[in-house]
Amino acid sequence: MWFRNVFLKTLRDYRIAIIGWGVGMGLVIVSPMASVAALISTPAQHAALASIAAQFAWNADPVKADTVGGYATFKIGVFAFIACIWPLLAASRMLRGEEDRGSLDVLLSAPRTRLSIALQKVAAMWSALLVIGLISGVIAYLGGRAFKGDFTLADGLMWGLDLALICMIFGGVALLISQFTHERGPAAGATGALLVVFIVVDMVHRVIPGTDWFSRLSPIYYYNLSKPLITSYGTSAGGMLAMLAMAMVLTGAALWLFVRRDVGDAVKVPWLDRMAHPAAPSRSLPVSDWSLRSVYMRSLGMIAVPTFWWTLGFAAFAAWMIVAVRQLADKMNALLAGAQGSPAIAVLKNIGGGSSTELNGLLLGAMFELMPVLLMAFAVTQVNRWSADEDEGRLEIVLSTPQSRAAVLLGRFAALATATVIVGVVTLATAAVAAAIGGVALDGGNLAAATLGMIPLGLLIAAIGYLAAGWLRTAADTGLLSFLLAAWFFISFIGPDLKWPDATLRLSPFYYYGTPLLHGMELANLAVVLGVGAVALTLGSLRFARKDIGV
Amino acid sequence: MTAIIEVEKLTKSYGRRRGIADVSFQVGEGEVFGFLGPNGAGKTTTIRVLMALIRADSGSAKITGLDCWDRSVDIKRSVGSVPGEPSLDGNLTGGQILEYFANLRGGVDQKYLNQLVERLDLDTGRKFRQYSTGNKRKVVLIQAFMHKPRVLILDEPTSGLDPLNQQEFDGMVREAREEGRTVFLSSHVLSEVEKTCTRVGIIREGRLVKIGGVHDLKDIKRYEITILFAQPVPVEAFAQLEGVTDVETLNDGRAVRLAMQGSADAVIKAAAHYPVISLTSYEPSLEDVFLRYYESDGRPAKEVAANVV
Known part of the structure; x- marks a missing residue:
């Protein structure tokens, strides 16, 4: 069954990651729930927690930090985005990594269009992310029940979906950048750097008043518009749709470039090429390069x-x-x-x-x-x-x-x-x-x-x-x-x-x-x-x- | 002749997978030794043990009298090697790769290095990633030869080279031999080994089945000739000729397919009596040769191994 088509084969390749990241992210969100009960046993402690959380707004919006869902959302804060590491690696490997190894040549020799193959791979990654979101959402719900949280299964699943959508965006970024690089490493590295930049851009409006417009440039801003584990805050359909649109545009652009470029080569950007090849390389030896003297x-x-x-x-x-x-x-x-x-x-x-x-x-x-x-x-x-x-x-x-x-x-x-x-x-x-x-x-x-x-x-x-x-x-x-x-x-x-x-x-x-x-x-x-x-x-x-x- | 490579009862397995078993041979200094065998026979495993990339389960392998595992660094000073599936940093140019390996060897004669580059017509300014298969092979060949090593260990070195560069490679091996250097060359192409080597060892399913002079290859070298005539010809005219081991008629008797061993002189002369439209010769793969030679005669490989010279 798993070898019937590219979609299923790719999904099979992701099976360990799906379980590992799904359970892992679930545990990450549940862990703070376990400690919140001890922190808010008296009204004074409620007030203290809410007050301290407000001073650490750089990490996350301090909304209802004295509730199970609110504290978990606040405590995890920017660390939720470690979930983006997997799609970042998987997407940079998806086409570029296979080209590097030469295995894409074999796959493209099958009677399928490039677009069909690439779409099936993307669909497999998105499906994997949705399953990761589903698993972690269910674990979040179970954690909430265990520690007397007031959010429902639907809330837990919406949190998982929110996480899956932000992951899709960074998968799309990696896939797009990998069309311009000859190896998967630089694509993954650049996407990782962008992830950090976007985290910081999103932080700005929580620290410096009046900078909301600037933080809107970061996709993470739209992730944070939803706080499904805080029942009084809920989910922002607009935020989620915006993220879905971003993921589709980024992935669509990557696929558009992929079907038009040479397999094994990168999209040609003249100024990037000039940076990579500042002068015509010499045929004469030795080349006297400092980096070649020893291991x-x-x-x-x-x-x-x-x-x-x-x-x-x-x-x-x-x-x-x-x-x-x-x-x-x-x-x-x-x-x-x-x-x-x-x-x-x-x-x-x-x-x-x-x-x-x-x-x-x-x-x-x-x-x-x-x-x-x-x-x-x-x-x-x-x-x-x-x-x-x-x-x-x-x-x-x-x-x-x-x-x-x-x-x-x-x-x-x-x-x-x-x-x-x-x-x-x-x-x-x-x-x-x-x-x-x-x-x-x-x-x-x-x-x-x-x-x-x-x-x-x-x-x-x-x-x-x-x-x-x-x-x-x-x-x-x-x-x-x-x-x-x-x-x-x-x-x-x-x-x-x-x-x-x-x-x-x-x-x-x-x-x-x-x-x-x-x-x-x-x-x-x-x-x-x-x-x-x-x-x-x-x-x-x-x-x-x-x-x-x-x- | 002093033995420069000594392999004694070498055994290596990969768990349940077969590697090599009880392989023994010696290569004399100044010799060009061909190591023949079909794919998966154990050629690369033997070479990887010699290069200390893997450790033998039992037996011994020595180069210049030194144990290949214990004294690998000393041995590699006098060895140049081409691995079976060479892989190098795709971001470096050919020139940078050659300079890097020259530095790791403590420097090489730049004049000789440039000669090799000219000889194989390598564009050293291109990135390894951008090279064709043949050009990648040239880089790896040059790095093996550039320090004029006493011993060359080459695993299917001409794979991917065009005929002109194969010829150039043959010349490089010939010169190495003339300078008294030793070449250990693995291949699955009979004709290549026949051209360049003085002695051969044949490995099959992890066991050495034959070792001897290159003239011994005649015993196993078989090929096919198919001749298409303008009219039907009598098959008896070819069946009894010297070198013909089997005849088959095709195209209603207007073509013959001959299984050959040895010289084709008698066949060519006999064919000349009839109007020939075309003549094609086909060299079977080593696997085919082994299938026919070592299995059709009913002698198991182990028994043949006893005939090692």
């Missing part, structure tokens, strides 16, 4: 472009957060001055202390939660290239030269380590400059700890990825790392609310990262992360030195 330099050359874009994204995000903190700090200071003795103030003082530096650290720290996750995601994308190189046979000729296997692996790791250091240092510099310009008082040492402290986390997940690549193929390795990243974030993000034991919280590297903007970095914690990373890297090198390549 390390070559690896650095390979990741130079993605590192540049990720660094730019990190720097821009850090600068934006400083701007947002300035806006929020003013509101918060007013709150502190005018509501002495309230439970909300007690909570804040407990967490952050009283000075403006500490208050800024508290606000920025909450926003900085995302930064180490993003750096680790960057590391995962680079480890993915390592295992793909082995899977696709690109290591074989390198290993036929007199380079030891350990040297090849460590060369790659060293390049990735260099890239993460660059990201960390540039983020620190940008944040420091933005704070100085914006007049935001921050503890310099703590800011350095927060930005540079991300680096060991990036190295840790990379080392684990290199170790796992010793046994797993690319998709499984990336899947494992993504799962670990989600699980760790889950433990650190939700675990404290659920009063999980310290031993469980210690399983997540984010525990060791701590809250550096408030409390600096503890060297012992840093040593733990680096130590585990070093062990993983050593074991990964040993495994790689002994394994059969390409088997």
Whole structure:
């Protein structure tokens, strides 16, 4: 049955992702529901929660944050968009990835039009997203029932549909961009960067008054128009229709270009071509390129472009957060001055202390939660290239030269380590400059700890990825790392609310990262992360030195 | 002749899938050794063990007296190789790829490298992704030859090359032999091995079934000739000729299909007695040859292996 046509075959390929992401996103939305009951047991706590939520509007609209559905919607906030990672990867792989591997040539030799094949693939991805939405919506409903939420099954399903629609949009973006690239990696990377940009554009109107028009430029704005888990807020049919229209336009444009271009080639954009080929390449040898001197330099050359874009994204995000903190700090200071003795103030003082530096650290720290996750995601994308190189046979000729296997692996790791250091240092510099310009008082040492402290986390997940690549193929390795990243974030993000034991919280590297903007970095914690990373890297090198390549 | 490649009872399996079993042979220094076998016979597995990409389950493989697994880095200093399915970074130009591998080898003679590029007429300014199959193969061939290695290990090196470049490749192998270098060349094309090699080993279903001089190929080399005449011809005129092992008549007796082994001289002379419209010769695939040679005579491969010279 599953091999009857392109649609069913593609849907079959997505079966694990459907279950994994459906259940995963369901659990993500249910988890905060479990903790809300403890947070709102008295009227004073109700008020405190609603008041604090209002100060963290950058994350999500603080609507009815003292209800089960409202708190879950608010708490998940921007993190709901991790769901967009799957369609982003799947769509960039859908046509471009198959062209890369040459398998599309075979598929297109079947008596079907290009449009029919591409449409069936898109339909399979959209169907998969709807099933993911359905599964996570049902889990959200069941969670709501378990924790005394007041929303219905229909509300849960509408939340799932809202999520599926935003995923379709980013799938469409990736599919469209992949028509202009020769490989799937840049298409996925550019879409990931756009996802971050759109998240920030949507945040703007929640932090800076009068900027609603600007946030409307982001598709995420239309996702947030619906809050189906908050019964008094409901679903915006207009928002959903707008998202559907965007997804159809983006996907339609991608398919229109696909049926007109050469298979294996990209849509020709003259200025883009000039950027890619600034001068006619020379036939004479040597070409004297800096990036060809060693495995390390070559690896650095390979990741130079993605590192540049990720660094730019990190720097821009850090600068934006400083701007947002300035806006929020003013509101918060007013709150502190005018509501002495309230439970909300007690909570804040407990967490952050009283000075403006500490208050800024508290606000920025909450926003900085995302930064180490993003750096680790960057590391995962680079480890993915390592295992793909082995899977696709690109290591074989390198290993036929007199380079030891350990040297090849460590060369790659060293390049990735260099890239993460660059990201960390540039983020620190940008944040420091933005704070100085914006007049935001921050503890310099703590800011350095927060930005540079991300680096060991990036190295840790990379080392684990290199170790796992010793046994797993690319998709499984990336899947494992993504799962670990989600699980760790889950433990650190939700675990404290659920009063999980310290031993469980210690399983997540984010525990060791701590809250550096408030409390600096503890060297012992840093040593733990680096130590585990070093062990993983050593074991990964040993495994790689002994394994059969390409088997 | 000193053995530069020594393989002894080499065995490698991939779980339930067959790899190679008890493969033993030696290749002398300065020799051009052909490693023949149909697809999936175990040629690439043997080469991947020699190149330390996979580790043998048992047995030993040595190059220049060094164990291929334990001393792989030392061995690779003196080896150039072409993998069976070469894959390289599609974003690099041919020139960048060659420079990269030259650097990984500690530098090469640029003059010789440029000679190879000219000789195979490679445009080094194009990205690997944009190359045709033949041009991709040229890049991989040049990187194998460019450091003038003592041993060349080539897995189906001419696959995808046009006849002119195949000829050029033959010349490169001949020169390597004249310079005293050793070439280990795997192929499933009999005529290619016949042209370039001094000795051959034949592998089938993971076992070495024959090894010996290239002249031994005559024993197994079979081909077909189909001759179309303007009028019917007597089949007896061809059945008893030297080199003919089987005759079949076609087109109401106006054509004959001859199964051949060895020289076609007698057939050509006999055909000349009749008005010939066309003559076509067909070389069967190695798989066909094996099917007929090793199975029709009823001798199992293991038994033949005992005849290893």
